[in-house]
Amino acid sequence: MARIFITGSADGLGRLAAQTLLDDGHQVVLHARNHARLTAVSALIDRGAEAVTGDLSDPGPTRGVAEQVNALGPVDAVIHNAGVYTGARILPVNVVALYLLTALIRRPARLVYLSSGMHHGGRADVRGGDWAGLRATASYSDSKLFVTALAFAVARLWPGVSVNAVDPGWVPTKMGGPGAPDDLREGHRTQEWLATSDDPRARTTGGYWYHQQPREPHAAARDERFQDELVSELAAFTGTRLA
Known part of the structure; x- marks a missing residue:
């Protein structure tokens, strides 16, 4: 049995992963933007899941999320699932929050970062990005390229941790839309596998996965x-360095 923290788990792939992991007997720490959003996962909380809250578009509340998680005790894995698709909050939510939570949560044995096949269209340029999210300076594709590079940077810097990035596919969630062609179950299976499985492949590090491949x-x-430039930019903006 593992203990897993999942960001953005009030709906979508995060909630589905949380439900499946609970079904499999694992302990889960949920995350929602605010207390009102926890009503969406009340059934999971009734089954024993713990929960933390905080708006990941703001570094202050993001630090609070890390503090809440640490106060609950060590976790074996973190699935960085939270993300937004449009607007000025793309960099704060999709990249800055992941960096801060990585740096501040007591180091787990496994880290899983949600990327996207769209990262292939991202620009490998961190200059001029508005990390505070006051204006839109990056696309979703840019942010997911940054996420993928961050995952590989952490894998390189923390050799004792299994760190991987996942493309969940284009699946029919609120973000993906009802017409998305990919398999919804496959959209969260790989994250669960990387976070908990004893399969030797799931215990590797520095991989980019799609449907367990x-x-x-x-x-x-x-x-x-590029990884070092990104980490340096994020450290300077947040005032927090990766240990």
């Missing part, structure tokens, strides 16, 4: 100089 990411995500 390795895929080749954007070449820039593997570029250590």
